[in-house]
Amino acid sequence: QKEVEQNSGPLSVPEGAIASLNCTYSDRVSQSFFWYRQYSGKSPELIMSIYSNGDKEDGRFTAQLNKASQYVSLLIRDSQPSDSATYLCAVNLGGGYNKLIFGAGTRLAVHP
């Protein structure tokens, strides 16, 4: 069983719409959760991090965490063509070594 699962997509949304990206994880001891954005041919860059149940908002981005359901999501409001990228969900299991487990990523395509 994969430890971090994401729908590979592509998720296609029109410009201005809300894009909803989902991620589930298998290990209940997971402590912190990260969303990275990766443009084609580039390195991953951090978009959001979340550690507690509930919502966390930063500009057009909202991360949502539900530890009971082992589910974390990223909402992108007012999607722009520049948001087109692969979004990687990463989970830190804790345990002292800061080890991140990544999902395979969801490709988002925002069309004008």
Add this chain to the structure above:
Amino acid sequence: DTAVSQTPKYLVTQMGNDKSIKCEQNLGHDTMYWYKQDSKKFLKIMFSYNNKELIINETVPNRFSPKSPDKAHLNLHINSLELGDSAVYFCASSRVTGAAQETQYFGPGTRLLVL
């Protein structure tokens, strides 16, 4: 003002050769990592060093040997390269280890192609 840098950016080589990739960070971080991203874009950790000490050593062929001369540098040496080693190798760093909320910052990647 590059935070995490890697050299070379591209590496094309023949099977059986030995090659090295270098990584440097100027963020003052204590912990550095090597990740491999395969053709399906799956990013997987290989090694982590905290202040020159190896702390994460995933199931990786022993042809891969990391070395950290100081906490700002982490190198990866690969012996007897195989076709399956073709991938993008990312270096990353974070402030400390042991803190689950620490963000990891990635370098630009080294694209390795083994022919």
